[in-house]
Amino acid sequence: QVQLVQSGAEVKKPGASVKVSCKASGYTFTSYGISWVRQAPGQGLEWMGWISAYNGNTNYAQKLQGRVTMTTDTSTSTAYMELRSLRSDDTAVYYCARVEGSSGWDYWGQGTLVTVSS
Amino acid sequence: SYELTQPPSVSVSPGQTARITCSGDALPKQYAYWYQQKPGQAPVLVIYKDSERPSGIPERFSGSSSGTTVTLTISGVQAEDEADYYCQSADSSGTSSFGGGTKLTVL
Numbered sequence: 001q002v003q004l005v006q007s008g009a010e011v012k013k014p015g016a017s018v019k020v021s022c023k024a025s026g027y028t029f030t031s032y033g034i035s036w037v038r039q040a041p042g043q044g045l046e047w048m049g050w051i052s053a054y055n056g057n058t059n060y061a062q063k064l065q066g067r068v069t070m071t072t073d074t075s076t077s078t079a080y081m082e083l084r085s086l087r088s089d090d091t092a093v094y095y096c097a098r099v100e101g102s103s104g105w106d107y108w109g110q111g112t113l114v115t116v117s118s
Numbered sequence: 119s120y121e122l123t124q125p126p127s128v129s130v131s132p133g134q135t136a137r138i139t140c141s142g143d144a145l146p147k148q149y150a151y152w153y154q155q156k157p158g159q160a161p162v163l164v165i166y167k168d169s170e171r172p173s174g175i176p177e178r179f180s181g182s183s184s185g186t187t188v189t190l191t192i193s194g195v196q197a198e199d200e201a202d203y204y205c206q207s208a209d210s211s212g213t214s215s216f217g218g219g220t221k222l223t224v225l
Contacts, residue, residue, distance in 0.1 A: 044218050044219040047206075047215060059211070059212045059213060102166070102167055106172060108160040108162075
């Protein structure tokens with residue numbers, strides 16, 4: 001069965017970086033993309049960007065350009081999202097989701113809570 | 119990113135029909151998707167490509183599109199449908215956006 005398993009919760013200080021992993025199983029990793037979405041406490045969903053697991057092409061939300069990097073390791077079927085220069089308003093649950101063209105984001109990771117606090 | 123607009127809340131009694139709208143200028147040209155999110159859980163895809171239903175999603179969930187508005191319809195609402203619902207779409211560059219979310223309350 002398809003599964004996306006994310007790394008555990010993180011606590012970071014302002015100005016630091018965080019790297020969240022998303023390990024895929026149960027499907028051919030390179031046949032799909034991965035989107036990253038975050039949700040601040042009590043708020044809605046915010047799209048952060050997308051990466052093709054096939055060729056590494058990326059598309060980032062303009063708001064995060066320059067602070068976010070998405071990568072994949074096809075040898076371990078794992079996607080990564082690194083966010084730098086963390087601020088308190090980056091405190092959120094971060095999700096990865098499998099993307100297949102126009103068929104939507106059909107499988108999601110369990111979420112990773114990132115807390116930014118001094 | 120471009121804006122998708124949803125009502126903040128919708129309330130219905132059990133067995134009634136709930137309709138949640140989502141408006142955006144790009145919706146006539148781009149597909150819309152709907153996600154259900156219950157507290158403390160990851161979102162779940164309930165409608166893709168405006169009106170397609172993934173396997174495992176109950177038939178009472180349906181989607182439609184008209185001009186700049188897409189609609190998620192839940193027929194015969196059940197208590198378990200109480201959740202937040204988000205529409206999502208992408209522009210021609212592949213940049214995605216979510217609506218602000220609609221809290222469905224089952225009275």
